[in-house]
Amino acid sequence: MSGPGRALGAATLLAVLAVAGCDTPVAPKLDTSLAPPEAKATAGATFDPPVRFQPTALNIGWPNGSNVLLRKNLAFYGDSKGLTVTDVLTGKTVGVLAPGGAQAAGGGTPLLFREHPSVLVRTSAGERVAAVYPVAVAAAGTSRNRNRLEVVTADATTGKGTGSVVLDAPATPANGADAHDTVRIAGTHGDVVVLVFGASILMKNPETVAVDVITGRTLWRRAGLRAGAVLGDTLLAQTGTKPAFVSGLGVADGGQRWKALQVPSGSFTITAAGPDAAAVAVSDHATGKRSAGFLDSAGRLTGRISATRVGDCHYDEQAITVCSLDGDEVAGFDAATGRELWRLPTADRLAPRVTFAWHGAVYGRVKSDAVVLDARTGADREAEAGIDPIAVNEYGGVSNVPQFHPAAG
Template sequence: MPWEAYSGLLNIAGTWMYEAELPVGLYETMAFVATTDRLLVFDTTNQETRETIRPEGGEPISTLTRGERNRAAPPVVTEGASPLVLAPFLIRQAGVGTQAARDSAELVATDAKTGKVAWRLSLPLPDWAKGAPEPLTASVVGAAGNVAVVTLAHKGTVFTNASTTYAIDLTGRRVLWSQETFRAATIAGGVVVGEKKKTASDDYSTSAGYDLTTGAERWQGQEHINLELRPAGPNLLHLYARDRGDYRIVYRRFLDARTGEVRQNDVPAASRCRQDGASVVVCWGRDQVVGVDATTGAPLWQLPDEKAGRIAPQVTTVWHGRVYAKTANGTVALDSRTGADLPTPPVIAPDLLNAFTGIAISNSGDDMTAYQSAS
């Protein structure tokens, strides 16, 4: 794989240094590798970079050189007969005459089948981002139907609450609506779900859902401190937060992302959750793995299991009823419904997988390799 896919993300032990997502999107045998200043269209069948796509509205605010950490969010590949690959860039437009230089975001939509740019859309930065003391991030949270969701936010630690979310009409190529001080986390059942603040400097935040096409508020939860939201399958949201009145009280819940209704309380902590493509969501983090029902969030199995003498593996991805993972004994695959070890271990534990291609850390531990998926 191109070095941009893993630059600054692997440690000397051949494992991930951060919990960041792999900055890659897959469409059949094509891998779309994002950085803050370019999108590579990489053919995994012949190791050829077919296109290098850059923003055209101005110069990228930040660039990536080899060895630096790639902070780009993964591009999003839309579904349907004419799939697009969506990647945003933060750019600086040069001043002309009396017009001062200004920053903006440029959303680039690439045809997933051809690797050619289909269209571009400029997004003006919100007022809070102008002259901001910390660098910005731009990410495509997801897409459903003909609408995509883009979030701009600070990546620093002083003003981490500042964020704006945009809903983009992919057919009309325009902004449908935007919401200030709202950081989107996922899309579920026609609802954009994320963290909402009253103001950018507010210490408290709530989980909230907005209609995907109109931006109308659909629901809003209670105010919390240290709120963290993670998508957990098609309709669930994993919530971690502390009580506003008593910091010692911790909430860990599965919410119905469409309504905000609490599905399960006291769920395991998780840094990542993935649906298995059927009826199970697998969540992992902090040396534990749990499988839950994708509809209700009810637990199905959990590792480690001391009674059975089983440890928690290091999960890499979940796909088509299988949990791919690593242990000190080698790679393993688990049945996502039962958590049982499958009889034949996989050759690799992929970090990203579709029906055509799997991408995994190489045996050397210092780069990444694309493999043909087993039929």
């Protein structure tokens, strides 16, 4: 099962989406003046996986930014100023890759887009890290002011900038907000990054765009389509409302491949849950019933989830996916089969608030204690981890401050 299945509906074929114009990649600015505070700790020994973290910490960005992506010795952290790259072994800032355009103002901007999450893109030119930013294009001649989006990329090995791609924001703002306010990266495949505007099911006027970060071309875009997750070369998204389906679309061209989980009237929450599975929560508006399960890239139901709502899912990059369910439960699933392996809380155990999973370990917090569980069994593995990290690799973990804490065991 892959990250963020089912009774199948009859498949119909949508017209292949029109290919939009292309944009030439431009090099992002390297602005070292935006570097975070000086280092206070450096990493030492490696552990796979680490279950304890040192109290000393290294600042890797300004507070209230986003998720952190760790690749070997580099931490990639996107905040409102740019994509900060830090070497966690030396404590030095490699640089801050700022978008080339002036950033668009956004009073009341939803948290999701203030965060600028960093996403790994395995391109034909090597591994890249991408983050997306709103930029404002000033009026010129008879042209009005307009909002655009800039996808900034960096080399995942060196942290150096590799360019950026600028594309138009949707013509129709999502739910009446500024069009750039609600964008996120739904997933990637090869050179392609899939963006979704109005990602929440509470937002109106969603739009999905696929862009090639190597050539700079916008491959296709479709108004009304809310992308959910990318599994291999297939994008899972809700299509329609009466009836409503989960549809599988080709990442490269937007062409429809299959439909699944038809309901007469309803909505779907689609969450990446591993390399070839998405957790899908179904809300049937006609009956009021809710259900959930795992779908693979072919639209097959690979497992049912005993829950009505699915929150975040964390794939441990080996074999297990851990999902938050119905607000206060946590369960571990076999990522290949969708079979439930364990669930908390129980009569004598509390459920942690899960923050990450990596290589057989599940990280989280129970009340004031940072804990680590065994991903396959759910058993306690470490009761005093030190931090409940939002990113982990063999060198250590990152707290939500954000600070990097070297591994201690």
